[in-house]
Amino acid sequence: MAGFRSLARQVRDPGCDTALRRYSLRKCLERFAPYGHRATWDHLCRRHGFGPEDREADPSRLVAALDELEAARTVWLAYEEEFAERRRREKHGGLRRPGGLDEWHRRIWGGNGVARCDDPAHHPAEPLPEVVGRLVAALRRGPGELCPVCAGPHIEWRGGPADEPWFGPACGDCGVLIPRAVLTPRALARTRGVVPARLASVA
Numbered sequence: 087m088a089g090f091r092s093l094a095r096q097v098r099d100p101g102c103d104t105a106l107r108r109y110s111l112r113k114c115l116e117r118f119a120p121y122g123h124r125a126t127w128d129h130l131c132r133r134h135g136f137g138p139e140d141r142e143a144d145p146s147r148l149v150a151a152l153d154e155l156e157a158a159r160t161v162w163l164a165y166e167e168e169f170a171e172r173r174r175r176e177k178h179g180g181l182r183r184p185g186g187l188d189e190w191h192r193r194i195w196g197g198n199g200v201a202r203c204d205d206p207a208h209h210p211a212e213p214l215p216e217v218v219g220r221l222v223a224a225l226r227r228g229p230g231e232l233c234p235v236c237a238g239p240h241i242e243w244r245g246g247p248a249d250e251p252w253f254g255p256a257c258g259d260c261g262v263l264i265p266r267a268v269l270t271p272r273a274l275a276r277t278r279g280v281v282p283a284r285l286a287s288v289a
């Protein structure tokens with residue numbers, strides 16, 4: 087299976103025909119697609135002005151879309167490396183963390199679906215490196231009350247508590263599913279319409 091970098095080379099290769107270059111760009115999304123495959127494709131098509139089914143898309147637009155995707159991947163992989171290094175140090179020092187964040191990282195290792203959008207047409211409009219950078223900043227900062235991507239307050243619960251244990255809260259404004267680890271217990275409880283009794287006094 088071709089890796090991201092060899093697929094990226096094909097997208098940039100003027101010797102390949104346009105249909106293959108476009109196909110290779112789509113294949114890149116199987117390796118790295120911050121919003122999930124369909125929503126990330128929708129985002130790239132809109133931002134770079136080619137149709138989702140356009141087999142004759144201007145190759146320079148395909149390359150611009152790849153540049154954006156690749157820049158976001160660089161941001162994410164740098165964070166993953168930093169995260170892995172920190173966990174190694176912590177484990178060495180005997181520090182255990184609650185399972186949530188580690189499990190989430192395991193699931194999205196490589197960055198695929200790091201800011202998954204359920205609805206392929208509802209996702210942030212900003213460039214991907216900007217969005218991934220905001221999520222990384224939130225992961226570094228620790229739990230907060232607002233959406234880590236758009237800072238919106240309209241966080242809602244999607245799906246039942248039993249399915250996809252690490253994905254539940256979603257932003258009603260920008261559409262991304264929010265890792266539970268970047269929300270405070272109070273923000274999480276609010277998305278489910280409950281404020282736990284021990285927190286009610288400070289609510």
Ligand SMILES: [Zn+2]
Nearest residue numbers: 233236257260
């Ligand atoms: Zn948002």
